[in-house]
Amino acid sequence: MIxxxxxxxxxxxxxxETLPNGGLLEVETDRGDKLVAFDPLGCAIDESxxxxxxxxxxxxxxxxxAPIDALIVGSIDE
Amino acid sequence: MIxxxxxxxxxxxxxxETLPNGGLLEVETDRGDKLVAFDPLGCAIDESxxxxxxxxxxxxxxxxxAPIDALIVGSIDE
Amino acid sequence: MIxxxxxxxxxxxxxxETLPNGGLLEVETDRGDKLVAFDPLGCAIDESxxxxxxxxxxxxxxxxxAPIDALIVGSIDE
Amino acid sequence: MIxxxxxxxxxxxxxxETLPNGGLLEVETDRGDKLVAFDPLGCAIDESxxxxxxxxxxxxxxxxxAPIDALIVGSIDE
Amino acid sequence: MIxxxxxxxxxxxxxxETLPNGGLLEVETDRGDKLVAFDPLGCAIDESxxxxxxxxxxxxxxxxxAPIDALIVGSIDE
Structure with missing residues (x-):
């Protein structure tokens, strides 16, 4: 995971048609890359x-x- | 997704033979890479x-x- | 493997819900990238x-x- | 695709044993990387x-x- | 392949437990990256x-x- x-x-x-309903969030990774991930958790802007x-x-x-190749699996405790 | x-x-x-009929679009990603994606949506040049x-x-x-490893799943509202 | x-x-x-119980370790790879891997072995900080x-x-x-895309499969003898 | x-x-x-018979071509990608792809089409040197x-x-x-993770799926019309 | x-x-x-018995070789790729691959062929140091x-x-x-994501499939004739 990243x-x-x-x-x-x-x-x-x-x-x-097969794109699931739900949030598609833009995320900037540790490595400086940007990707778009499906969010089943209701995460907020700036959340890790x-x-x-x-x-x-x-x-x-x-x-x-679902044609989803990136998924938010958790919010990181900080 | 990217x-x-x-x-x-x-x-x-x-x-x-197994290459599906349909559009093969060249896309420049957020990261500056180029790739070729199958387009089931009929996207236009310059579309995000x-x-x-x-x-x-x-x-x-x-x-x-299908030997397709990149698929356009949506057009991004802007 | 890396x-x-x-x-x-x-x-x-x-x-x-499907995130398994167990350690999620941050790892810095050979290539200078950071990733988070599931640890079934009980590894320690600084372990290779x-x-x-x-x-x-x-x-x-x-x-x-399990939504796990990185797994520690062994500790490297040094 | 790239x-x-x-x-x-x-x-x-x-x-x-499971490596299929057939051409293994060295390819330089758009991104400047080199890879080796299986060629079912009989492509020539310098072909796109x-x-x-x-x-x-x-x-x-x-x-x-087959232990093949890169396949030439078409020759690009130019 | 690379x-x-x-x-x-x-x-x-x-x-x-599921890590197979056999050689785990460190390989430096064409791209300058290092990875560890399972070797079913008995390859030697410096072999391509x-x-x-x-x-x-x-x-x-x-x-x-097997939790193996990199496999040596052949030795390259030189």
Missing amino acids: RGKVTGRIWSSKHI VLITQGSVAAAYFTKLK | RGKVTGRIWSSKHI VLITQGSVAAAYFTKLK | RGKVTGRIWSSKHI VLITQGSVAAAYFTKLK | RGKVTGRIWSSKHI VLITQGSVAAAYFTKLK | RGKVTGRIWSSKHI VLITQGSVAAAYFTKLK
Whole structure:
């Protein structure tokens, strides 16, 4: 997993059908990269989060084949 | 997922049989990298898009084992 | 796999349900990157460890679909 | 997928049994990285190709579990 | 796949149970990165090898779910 800090939120009105409803947060990682992660926890801007990537992230969704390759799995206690 | 901006389109007349019909767009990502993503949404040049990568991208195709490791999952509202 | 050195530990009180109980260690890799790996071995700060990444890391968990994409698989003899 | 240009060919007399017969081409990618991809299309030196990576590449092989994580899926029209 | 040169060997006395017996070699890749790959071929220091990564590497092991994300698939003829 990698650490990151939530920097924003994005919206996508035009999307493929299997994109799950829920928050898509922009995160800046420890490494200075930016990515967009699905947020099942309701995280806020500036919150420190733990992100898992790849097919492991998609496996969180059990009822649909969600096209999600980055998932916030926890908020980091500070 | 990562954000990117569509910069072009590519064509491949000589390809393996399982390459799905549809648009293959060149995208420049947030990180300055270039990649080629399958576009199921009909995106235009300069459009901001959200891209998922890896086996999660291939799972979008349910009838064939598509050799697609990057998929545009949405257009980003701006 | 990549080599790394344990540099810290993180806690996450607010997390998704499938995050397994157990240590989440911060590791600095050979390449200078930081990542957070699940530790099934009880490693200590400054210990040199071997880390596997991706869906291979999640496959270690047989009873649940753990959202773990980095796993400490061994401590390196020095 | 990523774009690349074929720069050479490699041979491996000593290999694991499941390595499929066929061309292994050295490719220099858009990003300046070098990788070795399996070539099912008979591409030539200096040809521009489209490469898919990861488990998606291995899924091309239906009869064996090929240890292939990079596959040329098409030649790019220019 | 990526090319690399074997630079050393590592041992891990304290490891998870599913780590397969066999050589764990340190390899320096074409890109200047270091990684540790499982070696089913008995490669020597300074040997040029071809490495596959990710879940494709783990699929080589048919009887156990090996936590191996990098596998030497061949020695490169030079």
